[in-house]
Amino acid sequence: xxxxxxxxxxxxxxxxxxxxxxxxxxxxxxxxxxxxxxxxxxxxxxxxxxxxxxxxxxxxxxxxxxxxxxxxxxxxxxxxxxxxxxxxxxxxxxxxxxxxxxxxxxxxxxxxxxxxxxxxxxxxxxxxxxxxxxxxxxxxxxxxxxxxxxxxxxxxxxxxxxxxxxxxxxxxxxxxxxxxxxxxxxxxxxxxxxxxxxxxxxxxxxxxxxxxxxxxxxxxxxxxxxxxxxxxxxxxxxxxxxxxxxxxxxxxxxxxxxxxxx
Amino acid sequence: xxxxxxxxxxxxxxxxxxxxxxxxxxxxxxxxxxxxxxxxxxxxxxxxxxxxxxxxxxxxxxxxxxxxxxxxxxxxxxxxxxxxxxxxxxxxxxxxxxxxxxxxxxxxxxxxxxxxxxxxxxxxxxxxxxxxxxxxxxxxxxxxxxxxxxxxxxxxxxxxxxxxxxxxxxxxxxxxxxxxxxxx
Numbered sequence: 150x151x152x153x154x155x156x157x158x159x160x161x162x163x164x165x166x167x168x169x170x171x172x173x174x175x176x177x178x179x180x181x182x183x184x185x186x187x188x189x190x191x192x193x194x195x196x197x198x199x200x201x202x203x204x205x206x207x208x209x210x211x212x213x214x215x216x217x218x219x220x221x222x223x224x225x226x227x228x229x230x231x232x233x234x235x236x237x238x239x240x241x242x243x244x245x246x247x248x249x250x251x252x253x254x255x256x257x258x259x260x261x262x263x264x265x266x267x268x269x270x271x272x273x274x275x276x277x278x279x280x281x282x283x284x285x286x287x288x289x290x291x292x293x294x295x296x297x298x299x300x301x302x303x304x305x306x307x308x309x310x311x312x313x314x315x316x317x318x319x320x321x322x323x324x325x326x327x328x329x330x331x332x333x334x335x336x337x338x339x340x341x342x343x344x345x346x347x348x349x350x351x352x353x354x355x356x357x358x359x360x361x362x363x364x365x366x367x368x369x370x371x372x373x374x375x376x377x378x379x380x381x382x383x384x385x386x387x388x389x390x391x392x393x394x395x396x397x398x399x400x401x402x403x404x405x406x407x408x409x410x411x
Numbered sequence: 412x413x414x415x416x417x418x419x420x421x422x423x424x425x426x427x428x429x430x431x432x433x434x435x436x437x438x439x440x441x442x443x444x445x446x447x448x449x450x451x452x453x454x455x456x457x458x459x460x461x462x463x464x465x466x467x468x469x470x471x472x473x474x475x476x477x478x479x480x481x482x483x484x485x486x487x488x489x490x491x492x493x494x495x496x497x498x499x500x501x502x503x504x505x506x507x508x509x510x511x512x513x514x515x516x517x518x519x520x521x522x523x524x525x526x527x528x529x530x531x532x533x534x535x536x537x538x539x540x541x542x543x544x545x546x547x548x549x550x551x552x553x554x555x556x557x558x559x560x561x562x563x564x565x566x567x568x569x570x571x572x573x574x575x576x577x578x579x580x581x582x583x584x585x586x587x588x589x590x591x592x593x594x595x
Binding site: 179193194196197200201202203204205206207208210211214215265278279282283285286287289290292293295296297299359 | 477479480481482483508509510511512513514544545548568569570571572573574575579593595
């Protein structure tokens with residue numbers, strides 16, 4: 150799968166597409182989070198963000214690795230380093246610049262809550278053993294990410310005037326990028342038919358419930374859902390932020406494609 | 412696979428299956444010499460990282476599974492296994508990463524947990540399959556006893572510690588910070 154309008158036909162193509170979409174979200178999110186390394190607001194948070202970033206990149210690596218095996222590519226690096234922005238299927242939410250700490254936490258919380266419901270649903274549906282094993286493994290870690298980011302949403306929202314203002318702004322700013330979490334396109338439909346994916350649109354009520362409860366507890370106002378929602382990233386139409394991120398992530402490997410760690 | 416001279420004698424005296432059975436247990440014991448680089452008191456067998464050793468014709472296949480998805484030690488562990496098997500004279504082998512079963516701290520042996528505690532890391536408790544994560548999310552944290560003084564008066568400081576598999580605690584009893592091996 151490399152062009153953005155290809156609809157997978159075979160069972161394997163459908164699975165590969167799901168693996169790549171999941172992995173792209175996680176790699177790009179992990180890359181953004183890793184920008185915090187050495188810049189966290191305190192030592193524990195620096196470690197926490199670096200740990201979550203590692204988990205995200207680890208999730209991506211295992212999913213890419215399996216896609217590589219299915220597609221006969223050498224390894225997972227192909228997908229991470231040798232594709233262009235149009236080939237990446239991640240949603241815009243994860244490619245937005247890291248922003249301040251409140252923005253990072255808000256994004257993590259909304260994304261981890263979604264991931265929790267997505268993975269729980271996928272584990273019940275997916276028949277492929279390797280894929281399901283990965284999902285089970287990742288879910289254990291997602292729970293930690295959700296717990297961690299949720300606690301920070303509460304602490305910031307119910308904290309000082311300044312922290313409250315910052316997390317409220319962050320939630321407001323991000324909201325228009327949450328629509329894509331629940332978008333369903335033809336490739337998803339094809340994957341659902343082959344039991345590799347679930348209808349993500351149906352996850353919205355559960356997601357919204359946890360988000361609403363948390364925001365209320367944090368004294369944060371829930372943004373209006375009836376607003377313009379960004380879309381199109383899954384088809385390769387990204388914001389202007391993905392290109393520079395990829396340039397930084399890929400340039401070394403592309404400059405020295407044969408280089409090896411010794 | 413090339414066997415050491417001691418084994419070669421066995422090869423000539425026993426039928427094939429016997430040789431393989433013997434060698435497999437040798438391989439397990441050699442793998443016990445491979446130490447986890449992040450927790451130097453535990454080897455990769457007692458960690459539950461090595462899941463299976465078997466033969467595909469004359470190739471030894473070692474199946475390993477990662478502890479945490481993003482654990483940077485996994486690469487190092489794989490390299491150490493390669494080094495160890497080569498050092499022991501095993502020529503044909505491959506190390507495969509398997510995701511079918513996901514690693515759980517329940518696979519850590521009782522002996523390993525004891526060693527962890529002695530090393531100053533609070534060992535993981537047995538995991539409980541909780542269906543009610545979302546309720547738990549808002550509820551209380553479980554109590555982790557201090558590995559130094561066994562006090563139950565401890566507080567969680569951060570879900571994330573110096574490595575992905577550990578969280579940070581503080582003991583109010585002996586006023587020491589300590590790490591807890593997360594249960595997953």
